[in-house]
Amino acid sequence: MTYRVAVLGAGIGIKHIDGLLQLSDRFEVRTVCDLNEELAESQALRTGGTTSTSIAEVLADPDIDIVDICLPPVMHGPVTLEALAAGKHVIVEKPMAASLQEADRLAEAERTSGRLIFPVFQYRYGRGLHKLRRLQEAGLVGAPRVASLETHWNRQSDYYANPWRGTFAHELGGAVLSHAIHIHDLISLHFGRVTEISAMLNTSINKIETEDCAAIAMRTETGALVTSSITLGAADDTSRLRMVFEHVTVESGQVPYAPGEAEWQFLARDEDRQAEIDAVPGAADLPLEGFAGYFEAIADHLDGKASHAVTLSAGRDSIELATAIYHADRTGNRVPLPLDRSLSVCNGFKPSEHT
Ligand SMILES: NC(=O)c1ccc[n+]([C@@H]2O[C@H](COP(=O)([O-])OP(=O)(O)OC[C@H]3O[C@@H](n4cnc5c(N)ncnc54)[C@H](O)[C@@H]3O)[C@@H](O)[C@H]2O)c1
Structure with a gap:
């Protein structure tokens, strides 16, 4: 099957498109969405697809199977939740979430949506x-x-x-x-x-x-x-x-x-x-190698073949590790993992949120 992808954000998104274009029998880059229309259009010239400046419009498109989120970090969690709710699989750049609590919410949303989240670790x-x-x-x-x-x-x-x-x-x-x-x-x-x-x-x-x-x-x-x-x-x-x-x-x-x-x-x-x-x-x-290898593993995974695709748990582990590092620095303590979810650092990384 050829998966139809919308790339949201054309910064590192351009490197994603490079990888996807190497796999033209597995993926079609159907839309590039960026607030910067010129940037989106320059990429659409390469992909042969359409452009948009509206994430909502992309998510409402029934001809998109996968949303590839290359937006600034604070948008990753909310847009992932919207994309799952719209019935899309999600590829999401690092960091996957704004907190460990949000990473847990994404895991729950993945479970109930029947769609998959693939954090980016190329x-x-x-x-x-x-x-x-x-x-x-x-x-x-x-x-x-x-x-x-x-x-x-x-x-x-x-x-x-x-x-x-x-x-x-x-x-x-x-x-x-x-x-x-x-x-x-x-x-x-x-x-x-x-x-x-x-x-x-x-x-x-x-x-x-x-x-x-x-x-x-x-x-x-x-x-x-x-x-x-x-x-x-x-x-x-x-x-x-x-x-x-x-x-x-x-x-x-x-x-x-x-x-x-x-x-x-x-x-x-x-x-x-x-x-x-x-x-x-x-x-x-x-x-x-690199992004092409990362995307190839996702296509294999979605096709039901054995693969080394990056799945949600790796993204959640990466957020938990970063959370523990912040907590260790700010408390001066050695921090055991898995983290106790009642720690306020699990709500966000900004120091004032938990000191
Ligand atoms: N995997 C990697 O090696 C790697 C490398 C670089 C960046 N990243 C990650 O990728 C993400 C993006 O980083 P970047 O360097 O490409 O940033 P960037 O600012 O260069 O690109 C983000 C793009 O998103 C667009 N955008 C912002 N809000 C939007 C909206 N509401 N609708 C549509 N488009 C919108 C911007 O116009 C911009 O072109 C970050 O999370 C970053 O950490 C990962």
Whole structure:
């Protein structure tokens, strides 16, 4: 089946369209909706579809199967609820929700609507992670031990000239919620769910409300320990993961917005096992990477095939992790997960909402 998609928001939405256009036998980009008509029209020239400036008009269109939400963060939750109510499947950019309570409401709405929510985590689709998954499935890496993560990017005033960025009201959070959310998703995927957090956050690079530096320590359900270093004040843009497993030490590439799309290093602890590790194909049987890989997995999932699509629980976990990080920083406590929903931080990330 070919799924008919409406892309809402033509910023990162343009990259979504790039991915969807690579899968023209699975998806048709029927509408691009943006308040900026020129922007929407420039994309419709590529897709051959229509344009709109009205989300309500798009949701009322019976010829749309999937709504792909690439709008500013504060709109994600409300538009997802409206789209489910209109009978659409939803693809939603990060962060999926404005609070853990809202993430729980989305989960309930998904359950009752009979439609599906697919949070966007396109970093999962790349050759390095593909090989890691295959090694894990083959039982060759052993238990996760420690990992260090770097999200060291350069964001300056030109980036924050976009008025929704840097504000709790519209971006909802800073580098923890917005920028490092992808790399934290990868660690949950390959090291297990996070069960305990300590964190220190700063706003020291730009004149914004939200955090732009962080030092975070996590324990995962596998007993492994993870450190995550985040700044938007680096000289360049580097995303890097180094993961030490029982039998193999794995180092990612450093490609800023697609760390999985580079050749990774897989070093066996016991050098006699290196050949076995090297023999597991990585790039040789590579599926599509980045957004195209992400969308292909969704089409497979909707077609009822086995797939590695990102489902709602990953989006909800990412919101819970960010919530726990804010809570750990603001209380100075080590925070256990799952979070106690009666904590006021579960209602929103803005400090005044719970201090
Ligand atoms: N997955 C990733 O790697 C990635 C990368 C960048 C941004 N994002 C996320 O994507 C989302 C959008 O970010 P962006 O950088 O594209 O922002 P942006 O401001 O560049 O684009 C958002 C677009 O939405 C449009 N818009 C706003 N309100 C609208 C409305 N009511 N109706 C129709 N159109 C409307 C704007 O005109 C704008 O063109 C954010 O949540 C951001 O966190 C994800």
